[in-house]
Amino acid sequence: GRRWTEIGSLDAELADRTVLIRGAAQAIRPVSKKMVFLVVRHSVSTVQCVLVVNKECVSPQMVKFATGLSKESIVDVEGVVSIPKEPIKGTTQQVEVQVRKLFCVNRAVQNLPINIEDAARSEMEFEKAEQTGEQLVRVGQDTRLNYRVLDVRTPANQATFRIQCHVEDMFRRFLLSEGFVGIHTPKLVPGSSEGGAAVFKLDYKGQPACLAQSPQLYKQMAICGGFGRVFEVGSVFRAEDSFTHRHLCEFVGLDVEMEIKEHYFEVCDIVDRLFVAMFDYLNENCKKELDAINKQYPFEPLKYLRKTLRLTFLEGVQMLKEAGIEVDPFGDLNTEAEKKLGQLVREKYDTEFYILYRYPLAVRPFYTMPCYDDLAYSNSFDVFIRGEEIISGAQRIHLPELLTKRAEACGIDVKTISTYIDSFRYGAPPHGGFGVGLERVVMLFCALNNIRKTSLFPRDPQRLVP
Numbered sequence: 001g002r003r004w005t006e007i008g009s010l011d012a013e014l015a016d017r018t019v020l021i022r023g024a025a026q027a028i029r030p031v032s033k034k035m036v037f038l039v040v041r042h043s044v045s046t047v048q049c050v051l052v053v054n055k056e057c058v059s060p061q062m063v064k065f066a067t068g069l070s071k072e073s074i075v076d077v078e079g080v081v082s083i084p085k086e087p088i089k090g091t092t093q094q095v096e097v098q099v100r101k102l103f104c105v106n107r108a109v110q111n112l113p114i115n116i117e118d119a120a121r122s123e124m125e126f127e128k129a130e131q132t133g134e135q136l137v138r139v140g141q142d143t144r145l146n147y148r149v150l151d152v153r154t155p156a157n158q159a160t161f162r163i164q165c166h167v168e169d170m171f172r173r174f175l176l177s178e179g180f181v182g183i184h185t186p187k188l189v190p191g192s193s194e195g196g197a198a199v200f201k202l203d204y205k206g207q208p209a210c211l212a213q214s215p216q217l218y219k220q221m222a223i224c225g226g227f228g229r230v231f232e233v234g235s236v237f238r239a240e241d242s243f244t245h246r247h248l249c250e251f252v253g254l255d256v257e258m259e260i261k262e263h264y265f266e267v268c269d270i271v272d273r274l275f276v277a278m279f280d281y282l283n284e285n286c287k288k289e290l291d292a293i294n295k296q297y298p299f300e301p302l303k304y305l306r307k308t309l310r311l312t313f314l315e316g317v318q319m320l321k322e323a324g325i326e327v328d329p330f331g332d333l334n335t336e337a338e339k340k341l342g343q344l345v346r347e348k349y350d351t352e353f354y355i356l357y358r359y360p361l362a363v364r365p366f367y368t369m370p371c372y373d374d375l376a377y378s379n380s381f382d383v384f385i386r387g388e389e390i391i392s393g394a395q396r397i398h399l400p401e402l403l404t405k406r407a408e409a410c411g412i413d414v415k416t417i418s419t420y421i422d423s424f425r426y427g428a429p430p431h432g433g434f435g436v437g438l439e440r441v442v443m444l445f446c447a448l449n450n451i452r453k454t455s456l457f458p459r460d461p462q463r464l465v466p
């Protein structure tokens with residue numbers, strides 16, 4: 001077949017060579033009846049293609065055809081790479097293509113519901129436009145999500161999902177290098193694992209069932225099954241009632257469960273090293289992607305320490321108290337208190353990534369191990385980026401009698417989880433683990449303001465389509 005060149009690899013070394021490229025006609029800029037510019041895009045790369053009437057190969061009909069193309073139509077362009085006299089504004093590639101042949105592979109509709117260039121504008125552009133009186137179109141979140149296949153074509157969105165892929169990849173690679181085994185647990189399950197009514201109920205061939213709220217009980221059973229250390233990357237379902245910037249009804253859970261030899265801080269150590277390695281990797285290897293996001297949604301790089309800061313829940317309560325905010329030392333922190341504590345920690349310790357541990361037992365799920373020295377508290381922790389939770393974790397109860405007692409105390413019908421509790425009767429090591437929300441990690445690392453931006457096709461309480 002013919003030789004194709006990726007738009008992203010068009011550079012000065014290809015000058016004077018004939019190339020064949022395919023992409024979307026992002027912009028069509030007629031200059032006259034004899035000349036038209038096409039900006040052709042493939043994934044995150046764009047190149048300017050120039051059609052000028054000449055004797056050999058470009059007819060006035062061809063210029064007319066190019067001018068009449070609809071935006072986002074897929075085109076094949078054959079042409080000669082040239083180096084422009086002046087640097088090109090607004091394309092990623094610094095060379096042009098002098099078009100010899102142009103073929104439309106698939107025409108897009110004439111009136112797109114979203115204009116990609118509008119969807120890619122930053123708040124700053126709007127502010128500037130207000131001053132100059134220029135009329136720019138804002139694309140609202142709902143419109144974006146309704147036409148997600150168009151919306152995700154913007155550079156910031158393309159970058160977001162590339163970063164998401166790297167987060168997932170680093171999670172796997174780090175854990176594999178630490179001797180963890182990747183597993184898959186069922187998503188069709190008989191009941192809730194995290195408590196509450198936030199489950200999607202369904203009919204499983206006549207039996208009541210639901211979609212898994214987390215792999216919690218099964219990843220623990222894998223530890224009972226002798227795997228030592230496990231992880232899972234999988235979909236997690238929560239029938240959330242709250243319509244917020246950080247809750248989805250379906251998200252990707254990054255889960256870890258591992259044996260503990262002496263202290264549940266062994267689990268925190270994994271969190272610590274995993275995330276420092278991940279943030280380092282993103283900063284070093286995803287510069288282009290971070291830049292693309294920064295252009296549309298400016299943000300400061302995440303501040304994090306080489307050794308992740310650990311504070312007890314009560315230290316957090318104390319810091320809040322000193323700042324004039326009273327919180328219940330036996331209750332949970334609400335979103336505002338978490339956010340405020342994030343600010344205080346940043347001011348005092350110069351980090352935006354930290355672990356808060358030893359939570360009150362009353363606010364943690366039934367499977368959480370109480371503190372040996374104070375039954376009002378638990379061997380558990382949450383992890384925060386920029387004052388928002390990305391992880392919750394804990395040591396789990398591996399003693400079947402205590403587990404039964406705690407389940408009953410939390411109002412759980414023990415019969416419904418008898419096979420889980422029985423798993424701890426056959427010899428089960430002390431263990432702990434944590435769960436990470438993938439979309440939250442990407443959202444908060446890049447300081448995006450809405451979790452819908454980091455879910456390709458978000459499911460929220462009001463959205464099942466597309």
Ligand code: 4AD
Pocket residue numbers: 194213214215216238240246247248249251253255256389390391392393394433434435436437438439440451
């Ligand atoms: O805090 P959660 O509910 O904890 C668990 O599921 C435990 N089984 C984890 C463990 O191993 N102890 O959820 C874990 C993480 C949260 O920290 C958050 O990042 C994310 O999952 N998360 C959500 N992300 C998006 N939308 C939602 N509705 C989320 N609920 C939790």
